Amino acid sequence: xxxxxxxxxxxxxxxxxxxxxxxxxxxxxxxxxxxxxxxxxxxxxxxxxxxxxxxxxxxxxxxxxxxxxxxxxxxxxxxxxxxxxxxxxxxxxxxxxxxxxxxxxxxxxxxxxxxxxxxxxxxxxxxxxxxxxxxxxxxxxxxxxxxxxxxxxxxxxxxxxxxxxxxxxxxxxxxxxxxxxxxxxxxxxxxxxxxxxxxxxxxxxxxxxxxxxxxxxxxxxxxxxxxxxxxxxxxxxxxxxxxxxxxxxxxxxxxxxxxxxxxxxxxxxxxxxxxxxxxxxxxxxxxxxxxxxxxxxxxxxxxxxxxxxxxxxxxxxxxxxxxxxxxxxxxxxxxxxxxxxxxxxxxxxxxxxxxxxxxxxxxxxxxxxxxxxxxxxxxxxxxxxxxxxxxxxxxxxxxxxxxxxxxxxxxxxxxxxxxxxxxxxxxxxxxxxxxxxxxxxxxxxxxxxxxxxxxxxxxxxxxxxxxxxxxxxxxxxxxxxxxx
Amino acid sequence: xxxxxxxxxxxxxxxxxxxxxxxxxxxxxxxxxxxxxxxxxxxxxxxxxxxxxxxxxxxxxxxxxxxxxxxxxxxxxxxxxxxxxxxxxxxxxxxxxxxxxxxxxxxxxxxxxxxxxxxxxxxxxxxxxxxxxxxxxxxxxxxxxxxxxxxxxxxxxxxxxxxxxxxxxxxxxxxxxxxxxxxxxxxxxxxxxxxxxxxxxxxxxxxxxxxxxxxxxxxxxxxxxxxxxxxxxxxxxxxxxxxxxxxxxxxxxxxxxxxxxxxxxxxxxxxxxxxxxxxxxxxxxxxxx
Numbered sequence: 048x049x050x051x052x053x054x055x056x057x058x059x060x061x062x063x064x065x066x067x068x069x070x071x072x073x074x075x076x077x078x079x080x081x082x083x084x085x086x087x088x089x090x091x092x093x094x095x096x097x098x099x100x101x102x103x104x105x106x107x108x109x110x111x112x113x114x115x116x117x118x119x120x121x122x123x124x125x126x127x128x129x130x131x132x133x134x135x136x137x138x139x140x141x142x143x144x145x146x147x148x149x150x151x152x153x154x155x156x157x158x159x160x161x162x163x164x165x166x167x168x169x170x171x172x173x174x175x176x177x178x179x180x181x182x183x184x185x186x187x188x189x190x191x192x193x194x195x196x197x198x199x200x201x202x203x204x205x206x207x208x209x210x211x212x213x214x215x216x217x218x219x220x221x222x223x224x225x226x227x228x229x230x231x232x233x234x235x236x237x238x239x240x241x242x243x244x245x246x247x248x249x250x251x252x253x254x255x256x257x258x259x260x261x262x263x264x265x266x267x268x269x270x271x272x273x274x275x276x277x278x279x280x281x282x283x284x285x286x287x288x289x290x291x292x293x294x295x296x297x298x299x300x301x302x303x304x305x306x307x308x309x310x311x312x313x314x315x316x317x318x319x320x321x322x323x324x325x326x327x328x329x330x331x332x333x334x335x336x337x338x339x340x341x342x343x344x345x346x347x348x349x350x351x352x353x354x355x356x357x358x359x360x361x362x363x364x365x366x367x368x369x370x371x372x373x374x375x376x377x378x379x380x381x382x383x384x385x386x387x388x389x390x391x392x393x394x395x396x397x398x399x400x401x402x403x404x405x406x407x408x409x410x411x412x413x414x415x416x417x418x419x420x421x422x423x424x425x426x427x428x429x430x431x432x433x434x435x436x437x438x439x440x441x442x443x444x445x446x447x448x449x450x451x452x453x454x455x456x457x458x459x460x461x462x463x464x465x466x467x468x469x470x471x472x473x474x475x476x477x478x479x480x481x482x483x484x485x486x487x488x489x490x491x492x493x494x495x496x497x498x499x500x501x502x503x504x505x506x507x508x509x510x511x512x513x514x515x516x517x518x519x520x521x522x523x524x525x526x527x528x529x530x531x
Numbered sequence: 532x533x534x535x536x537x538x539x540x541x542x543x544x545x546x547x548x549x550x551x552x553x554x555x556x557x558x559x560x561x562x563x564x565x566x567x568x569x570x571x572x573x574x575x576x577x578x579x580x581x582x583x584x585x586x587x588x589x590x591x592x593x594x595x596x597x598x599x600x601x602x603x604x605x606x607x608x609x610x611x612x613x614x615x616x617x618x619x620x621x622x623x624x625x626x627x628x629x630x631x632x633x634x635x636x637x638x639x640x641x642x643x644x645x646x647x648x649x650x651x652x653x654x655x656x657x658x659x660x661x662x663x664x665x666x667x668x669x670x671x672x673x674x675x676x677x678x679x680x681x682x683x684x685x686x687x688x689x690x691x692x693x694x695x696x697x698x699x700x701x702x703x704x705x706x707x708x709x710x711x712x713x714x715x716x717x718x719x720x721x722x723x724x725x726x727x728x729x730x731x732x733x734x735x736x737x738x739x740x741x742x743x744x745x746x747x748x749x750x751x752x753x754x755x756x757x758x759x760x761x762x763x764x765x766x767x768x769x770x771x772x773x774x775x776x777x778x779x780x781x782x783x784x785x786x787x788x789x790x791x792x793x794x795x796x797x798x799x800x801x802x803x804x805x806x807x808x809x810x811x812x813x814x815x816x817x818x819x820x
Contacts, residue, residue: 106746114596176594180704226542250700259553303545316604316694391711465686469714
C-alpha cells in the first residue's frame with residue numbers, strides 16, 4: 048500500500064504557517080468555548096457530587112436538584128467540551144495532513160456559535176425541567192435544532208477542507224475522522240427525530256434507541272476521534288510512521304462493526320435477542336483494544352520516553368492508557384456473570400467518566416496544548432500550569448474512577464443480598480462517592496488552569512497583534528487632527 | 532483504504548447494519564404493540580393505561596430526573612414452582628403415603644387435611660412438581676401448582692415478576708434507568724399504595740425512612756397558614772416533622788401528580804412472557820419481607 052507520489056499539480060505548496068493561520072479563527076472559537084464549558088461541567092459535577100454528602104444541599108431550589116444538575120453536567124461535558132474540542136482538533140489534523148488551508152474559517156466559527164447557542168438554551172432547558180428524560184440526549188428539541196445545524200456546518204466545511212487536500216493518499220487518522228464526521232449526524236438525527244418528534248416511537252423502543260445512540264456516541268464517535276488524535280500525535284511525537292497500517296485498519300473496522308452494536312445493558316426489559324447481540328458485540332470490542340495496544344507499543348518500540356518529554360505527550364500517553372482501561376472495563380461489565388453485579392451500579396458511571404474524560408478529554412488536552420501555540424504563534428503564558436493541570440487531571444480522574452468502580456462492585460453485591468436494607472446499600476456506596484468528590488475538585492482546579500492559560504494566551508495575542516495596530520492608527524490620526 | 536469514498540462506504544455499511552438492527556427491527560417487532568389480553572386473567576386488558584393525573588406525574592418524574600437514582604426494571608433469575616395441596620380427598624392415608632414416598636416431609640394420615648390449602652413443596656422445578664402432583668392425584672388429592680419468580684430483586688419485594696416490554700407501552704416517556712442509588716420503582720404502586728405515605732416521603736424522606744439519603748422535594752409543596760378550615764389535602768405529619776401550630780403543608784399539583792404516578796406503577800399482572808400465579812388466590816402466601 049505504498050502511497051504513490053502525489054499526482055496533484057504541485058504548482059503551489061502551502062506553507063505550514065499558512066495552514067495554521069487559516070485555522071486560527073475557528074479553532075480559537077471552538078477551544079475557548081470548550082474550555083469555558085469544561086469549567087461549567089466541573090462545577091455542575093461538583094455540585095452533583097456534593098449532594099451525596101448532604102442530600103438536602105441546595106435541594107429547595109428546583110433547578111439545582113440532583114436530577115437536573117447531573118444531566119446538565121454530563122451534557123455540558125459531552126457537547127460543550129468533548130465534542131467541541133474534538134471537532135476543533137479534527138479540523139486541524141485534516142488541514143495539516145491534507146496540506147491545505149481550512150475552507151471558510153469564519154463560517155466554521157459561525158457553526159461553532161450555533162452549536163454553543165443550542166447547547167446554552169438546552170442546558171437552561173434541562174435546569175428548568177425540560178429534560179427529555181433520555182440519557183445523553185437530555186437536551187430539549189429547541190436546543191437540538193441549533194446543535195444539529197451547527198454540527199452540519201462545521202462537519203460540511205471540514206469535509207470541504209478534506210476534499211481540497213493536496214496529499215491524496217489517506218492515513219489512519221483520516222479514516223477515523225472521516226467516519227466520525229459522518230457518524231454523528233446520522234445517530235443524532237435518528238435518536239432525536241424518533242424520540243422528540245410530535246409522534247415519538249413508543250414503549251421500550253424509546254430506551255433501545257437511546258441506548259443505541261449512547262453506545263454509538265460514547266464508543267464509536269469518541270473512539271474514532273480520540274484514536275485519530277492519539278495515532279496522529281504518537282506519530283508526530285515519535286517522529287516515525289505508525290507501526291502497522293493494517294492493524295490500524297483492524298482497529299477501524301472493529302470499532303465501526305462491533306462498537307456500533309454495543310450499549311444495550313444485559314438486564315434491559317426488552318426482547319432477549321437485543322441485549323444478547325449487544326453483549327456479544329461489546330465483548331468483541333476487546334479486539335479493538337488489543338489492536339490499539341499492539342500498534343502503540345510497536346510505534347513506541349524503543350520506549351515511550353520521547354512522548355513523555357513534552358507536556359502534550361504526557362496527556363496523550365495518559366489518554367491511551369485510559370482508553371485501554373475504559374474499554375476493557377466496558378468489555379468486563381458486559382460479560383454475563385459480571386454484568387449481573389455491575390449493571391445498574393456506580394461501576395458504569397466510573398467507566399463513562401474514564402472514557403469521556405480520562406481517554407477522550409486527556410487526548411484533547413494534549414492536542415490543544417500542542418496546537419494552540421502553533422496556530423497563534425504564541426507560547427503558553429505558563430508552562431508550569433500545564434504540568435500542574437496534567438497532574439490534577441490525572442490524579443483527579445483516578446480518584447473518581449477507582450472509588451466508583453470498587454464502590455459499584457460492592458453496591459452490586461449488596462443489592463444482590465436481600466437481607467440488606469435499601470438504606471444500608473445506599474449508605475455503603477456513599478463512602479466511595481464521597482471519595483470521588485475529591486477527584487471532582489482536582490479536576491475542577493485543573494480545568495480552571497486550562498481556561499486561565501487560554502485567556503492569558505489570548506491577552507498576549509491581542510498585545511502582539513492588535514495593540515501595535517491600534518497605536519499606529521492612533522498615531523496616524525493624531526497628526527491629522529492636529530492639522531485641523 | 533487510500534480513498535475517501537471507500538471510507539465513506541465502509542462507515543455507511545457498518546452504520547446501516549447497526550441502524551437496521553437496533554432501530555428498525557425493534558420498531559417492527561415492538562413499535563405497534565397494543566394492550567393485550569395475554570395476561571392469565573383473560574378478560575383484563577394489559578396494561579390498563581395510566582389515569583390522566585398519573586400521566587402528568589410522569590412529566591414531573593422526567594423533569595426532576597428521578598430516573599438517575601431509581602430504575603424501573605425488576606430482574607428475575609428464573610421461575611420455580613410451589614405445590615399447594617388444596618384438597619386431601621377421601622383417602623388421606625393414601626395421600627400421606629404418597630407424600631412420604633416423595634420424601635417431602637413426614638405426614639400422618641389425619642394431619643394431611645389440616646390447614647388447607649397449604650404448600651407442601653416449595654421452590655422446585657416444573658418436572659418435580661408435576662411428578663408429585665400426579666402421584667397425589669392418583670391418591671385422590673387435589674393440588675395446585677403455583678409459579679413463583681426468583682432472584683434478589685424479587686426477594687427484596689421490588690416486584691413479583693421481571694419487567695417486560697409490555698409494561699411500558701402506554702407511557703409517553705420510558706425511563707428504565709441506569710443506576711440504582713435507591714430502590715427499584717417498577718412495582719412501587721403495589722408495594723406502597725398509600726398516597727399520604729408517598730407525599731410525606733417526597734416532602735421529607737427521612738420522616739418515613741430513617742437515614743434516607745434521598746433529598747427532600749420541598750419545592751413541590753406549600754407551607755401555609757391554616758385558613759378557616761384545614762385543607763383536605765394537607766399532609767398528615769407527626770412528631771418532629773409536623774409544621775408549627777397554625778400551619779399546614781399542602782402538596783402542589785405537581786406533587787400530587789407525581790405521587791399518583793408512583794402509585795400507578797404496578798407490574799404484577801401475570802403475562803405469558805413472565806408468568807406467575809397471582810397471590811390473591813392463595814391464603815397461605817407468606818407476606819413479602
